[in-house]
Amino acid sequence: MQKIDLRSDTVTHPTPEMRAAMAQAEVGDDGYGEDPSIRCLEERAADLLGKESALFIPTGTFGNQLALFTHCDRGDEVILEDNCHIVANEMGAAGVVSGVQLRTIASENGLMSPAEICSRIRRVGGLHSPRTGLICLENVHSLGEVLPLEYMEEVYALAGRYGIPVHLDGARLFNAALALKTEPQEIACFADTVMFCLSKGLCAPVGSLLAGSASFIESARRKRQIMGGGMRQAGVLAAPGLIALERMRDRLNEDHENARLLESLLSEISQVYLKRHNIPANIVFFRVPEDVVPAAILVRELHKRGIIINPPQNSWYRLVTHYGISADNIRCVASGIAELIAKYNQQIMEE
16 A cells, blocks of 8 residues: 655655765765765755855754854843744754743744834843844744745844844745745845755755854854764765755645645535645645544544544644655545545434
């Protein structure tokens, strides 16, 4: 039975071209700055984002935490949205690694109000208040929203008035660029530092990049070593990353089209409710009330059909389209959900 895994775009496997590139990669000791594949990947990433320099890192979480660690002093405060990845999915690492505290803001679909951001900025000078060391944004947001460029520009300008840097969690940066019909550097220009993943959507087996000014990356390189992220002949990991940047960005539109197909098919099913996005990408949220089909049953029965999804969070299921998921797969998922709802409704009527 073929598995249709919609839990995340992190479940993608490296392409045959990537596997071949790993076997043939030119390598050296990256601790000495001598791995040519790593250097090539970092230079290409910096160029794509319009930044001076970039640094290869193991994961997106590592990259976000390295950014906090490099931007902030211990005891600083970081302003960010209360459902973002750094807050919800990084194991409280900001307190462990950087010794900073997170000051969160409730948002409307992932967008913090600039007025709310402004009200939380701490002015330097008092003996009792922490310093605001950083503002973080996330695009694509984990709630599925793509942040408009005008919004990012407004937040960046606000931060600049107070001399506060902005870090962008751009794990799905290239999905955001596609959704906004723009280039990655047009998003990255509204942040001092940017992290993006190679292993979501782009299909590389591992790795992310952190980009920023040359001086920032020089400092981050040292702090990467503190965090245990220094690597040796890591060109075998950089090689598929280069293919991800050069080849896989161009096919992300398929994932977005499949997400829109999934939304369309789910919208036709009675008792399925969709969360619509202002600017959609490759993430679909839907809800099935517990009295229609209990979540445990829906997840289990879909799994029996080879359809793998995560349980809902706050009553919403989150499905992510990616490489390897076809339009036929999407139709199979929608029909499976529809059949389970019909079956469960029939059982209730018979009881």
